[in-house]
Amino acid sequence: MIATLLGTGTSSGVPLIGCACEVCRSIDFRDKRLRTSVHLDIDGRSFVVDTGPDFRQQMLRTGIQRLDAVLFTHEHKDHTAGLDEVRAYNFLQGKDVPVYAHKRVLSQLQTEYAYIFAEKKYPGIPRIQLNEISNEAFEIEGVLFTPIDVLHHRLPVFGYRIHNFTYLTDLNYISDEELEKVYGTQILVLDALQIEPHISHFTLDQAIALVERIQPEQTYFVHMSHKIGLHREVEKRLPASIRLGYDGLKITM
Ligand SMILES: [Zn+2]
Ligand SMILES: [Zn+2]
Numbered sequence: 001m002i003a004t005l006l007g008t009g010t011s012s013g014v015p016l017i018g019c020a021c022e023v024c025r026s027i028d029f030r031d032k033r034l035r036t037s038v039h040l041d042i043d044g045r046s047f048v049v050d051t052g053p054d055f056r057q058q059m060l061r062t063g064i065q066r067l068d069a070v071l072f073t074h075e076h077k078d079h080t081a082g083l084d085e086v087r088a089y090n091f092l093q094g095k096d097v098p099v100y101a102h103k104r105v106l107s108q109l110q111t112e113y114a115y116i117f118a119e120k121k122y123p124g125i126p127r128i129q130l131n132e133i134s135n136e137a138f139e140i141e142g143v144l145f146t147p148i149d150v151l152h153h154r155l156p157v158f159g160y161r162i163h164n165f166t167y168l169t170d171l172n173y174i175s176d177e178e179l180e181k182v183y184g185t186q187i188l189v190l191d192a193l194q195i196e197p198h199i200s201h202f203t204l205d206q207a208i209a210l211v212e213r214i215q216p217e218q219t220y221f222v223h224m225s226h227k228i229g230l231h232r233e234v235e236k237r238l239p240a241s242i243r244l245g246y247d248g249l250k251i252t253m
Contacts (some may be wrong), residue, residue, distance in 0.1 A: 055085050
């Protein structure tokens, strides 16, 4: 299994339009972050979790030629705005792209992309097949995905565990019960937005505290804002088992 971090940035992306802070002006490629998303290659099957506004660019620069399914964490635009671009895979593969998400997220997609789900469809629009999931493990093409129900302020969001890999973005709360599903994971990808408190995301310190409870072998932080500071400076303050993720990072398990 190979997990590729397609993007590690926040809703506005980094650099932030109009910002001249040292992170937004940095020439270190690790400080340049598209919206948070991950690609999973599992025994030749190709999955993407979230299709944010940068989806097309992310798939192009990573050279991903095939897409078997899309899973969504939640309905925020920085995680869904690129859905229209899956049409490229409809053309390549000659079939619908299956999408997996909570009922609430599916209905939001049907509202925002009404043309995709219209009865009379315009030619060439994306072909998507909706699959409703709940907080129970499910299989796609023989691969087992376990949802992890977390909170993003008050909004329920799904993280996912696949084998020894756990992906948790856009959260600032996880119950002890859901945490049980995460224990034993080797690789953890976790939301760590910034240093200062935030209403709906873990801060760097809160994320570190959660990592200490879970004790994975290796953790990568994602969904970082420009306010977190320079990649190389932040990493100096982290233990070796915790790194800041960066766009394009491949994690092989
Ligand atoms: Zn969000
Ligand atoms: Zn987000």
